[in-house]
Amino acid sequence: MLTSKLYAPTLREVPSDAEITSHRLMLRAGMIRKAAGGVYTYLPLAWRTIKKIEQIIREEMDAAGGQELCMPIMQPAEIWQESGRWSVFGQEMFRLKDCHGREFCLGPTHEEMITTLVRDEVRSYKQLPLLLYQIQNKYRDEIRPRFGLMRSREFIMKDLYSFDKDEAGADISYKKMYDAYTNVFTRCGLKFRPVEADAGAIGGNHTHEFTVLAAAGESEIACCTACDYAANVEKAELLPIDASEEEAQPLKKVETPACKTIELVADFLRVPLERTIKAVAFQDENDALVLAFVRGDHEVNDVKLQNAVGALELRMADEAAISAAGGVAGFMSPIGIKKGTKIVVDSTVMKMKNAVAGANEVDVHYTGVNPVRDFTDVLTADIRLMAAGDPCPHCGAPVEITRGIEAGQVFKLGTKYSEALGATFLDENGKEKALFMGCYGIGVGRTMAAAIEQHNDEHGIIWPRAIAPYEVVVVPVNAKASEQLALAEEVYEMLLAAGVDAILDDRKDRAGVKFKDADLIGYPLRITIGPKALEEGKIELKVRRSGESCDCTKAECLAKVQELLKDL
Numbered sequence: 001m002l003t004s005k006l007y008a009p010t011l012r013e014v015p016s017d018a019e020i021t022s023h024r025l026m027l028r029a030g031m032i033r034k035a036a037g038g039v040y041t042y043l044p045l046a047w048r049t050i051k052k053i054e055q056i057i058r059e060e061m062d063a064a065g066g067q068e069l070c071m072p073i074m075q076p077a078e079i080w081q082e083s084g085r086w087s088v089f090g091q092e093m094f095r096l097k098d099c100h101g102r103e104f105c106l107g108p109t110h111e112e113m114i115t116t117l118v119r120d121e122v123r124s125y126k127q128l129p130l131l132l133y134q135i136q137n138k139y140r141d142e143i144r145p146r147f148g149l150m151r152s153r154e155f156i157m158k159d160l161y162s163f164d165k166d167e168a169g170a171d172i173s174y175k176k177m178y179d180a181y182t183n184v185f186t187r188c189g190l191k192f193r194p195v196e197a198d199a200g201a202i203g204g205n206h207t208h209e210f211t212v213l214a215a216a217g218e219s220e221i222a223c224c225t226a227c228d229y230a231a232n233v234e235k236a237e238l239l240p241i242d243a244s245e246e247e248a249q250p251l252k253k254v255e256t257p258a259c260k261t262i263e264l265v266a267d268f269l270r271v272p273l274e275r276t277i278k279a280v281a282f283q284d285e286n287d288a289l290v291l292a293f294v295r296g297d298h299e300v301n302d303v304k305l306q307n308a309v310g311a312l313e314l315r316m317a318d319e320a321a322i323s324a325a326g327g328v329a330g331f332m333s334p335i336g337i338k339k340g341t342k343i344v345v346d347s348t349v350m351k352m353k354n355a356v357a358g359a360n361e362v363d364v365h366y367t368g369v370n371p372v373r374d375f376t377d378v379l380t381a382d383i384r385l386m387a388a389g390d391p392c393p394h395c396g397a398p399v400e401i402t403r404g405i406e407a408g409q410v411f412k413l414g415t416k417y418s419e420a421l422g423a424t425f426l427d428e429n430g431k432e433k434a435l436f437m438g439c440y441g442i443g444v445g446r447t448m449a450a451a452i453e454q455h456n457d458e459h460g461i462i463w464p465r466a467i468a469p470y471e472v473v474v475v476p477v478n479a480k481a482s483e484q485l486a487l488a489e490e491v492y493e494m495l496l497a498a499g500v501d502a503i504l505d506d507r508k509d510r511a512g513v514k515f516k517d518a519d520l521i522g523y524p525l526r527i528t529i530g531p532k533a534l535e536e537g538k539i540e541l542k543v544r545r546s547g548e549s550c551d552c553t554k555a556e557c558l559a560k561v562q563e564l565l566k567d568l
Contacts, residue, residue: 002503006045023148026046031045049469065176067132075104080112091143119422129165134159163437188464190450240350275354293344301383330358332358337360351372356369418437462545465565470503524568
């Protein structure tokens, strides 16, 4: 490819609506352009990287026994209604009707479609195990699309689905995909951690997220400082903290004027924050009130709480709902709340002694609160958010919190979808059984964006060689000088003949402009053909990642390029 022919409109200014590094650099490097909120066109440079990531994925999926197919993007409502998920996705699902009034959706995922396909074709255990995958666009109507390709309405995903005759077989398929994903992200040149995660709307009883470590990530990851435990903080398990033994004091009301936050209460009563109980009020999708109580220095984990009460979604409660249940915003505890209200108390709170909690009266709190004695008709569960320094649930060592980008996720689904959709087979004894399933997704565009978040500097992108749009750029310092350009063309053709993915910057622009574009786009290796190449026979090779450069002759160039590329 000649740069003079390449459609890559680079920008010198930073786009004002781009919030994170990958979004800014992909716009500036002429890789993507916005069509609408959360909808992007991939320009040639980005598309080459997408295709390289897809090829790595295909090779690993095929090596693990996967078979590629392509399913419809437009899916009939009936199969989603049959599985019970038509309402779970809520506003995120793009819904439409055909000219006959029949309902469809644009696929946000394909569990229903693949399960009904296999249901109608697989009859015997002899046809199992089965691993089917596709790489295809998905659609989710994000309320707030942001961060470029990180959270968009239209995105490219690889989704594979496994079908096995029993749980043991499903475990084998899960391990195959876990290992294949490890290979994919390693080959893409990424630093990542597989972490325990929440299954969300997909469901299932076991799942890992493959999280690319990056400061711009939306996921918070708890990593043990001693063992290999790692989990998304939404999933991270926390053991209850025992309070010191002391004699129970009587429950007593005290005035706490204008103390509407737990910090103000602790300060006013001169007690440590960890001896207070904090209330957070939510409403579920049916407007039912859900009250959550955690220790004053802890935070409520919305996902754990949602799972504890079986809600599809939670939002902050309004004061009318709180008042109707007998509560007073800013001064709440389970004491005095009307029966029938959903009250969830963190397991650590239930171990507290002589704590401070709201009295459900304006400007009044209780002291001497002993939850085991004083809290009735409550659900006890682990609903707090893990924080740095909390003990690892596996070994007890402190955890640290880092950020990351979820680029892939693997799920054990069990028989959730096969039972709902009637996908069965006959076992060795002729008995009908439900298929054991797993599903496995990789965000292809997200992986590209995550690579940029992890590999960049003040000059631009620094691509890992395996997914760079081009591995090498050949730059004649002065393309107007015919001898320089001719030598650059010779080197370029030599690289192509040897299978090196190269591009020639034959533009008549100043050398500084071409060097800046090469750094912005992030080609792993730059070859510079200048006056020295003609006068002294010296060709400069410069590594984008380290900035290190060396000289070689034309005869040595190919071998030196191949040697340098091995480490990039």
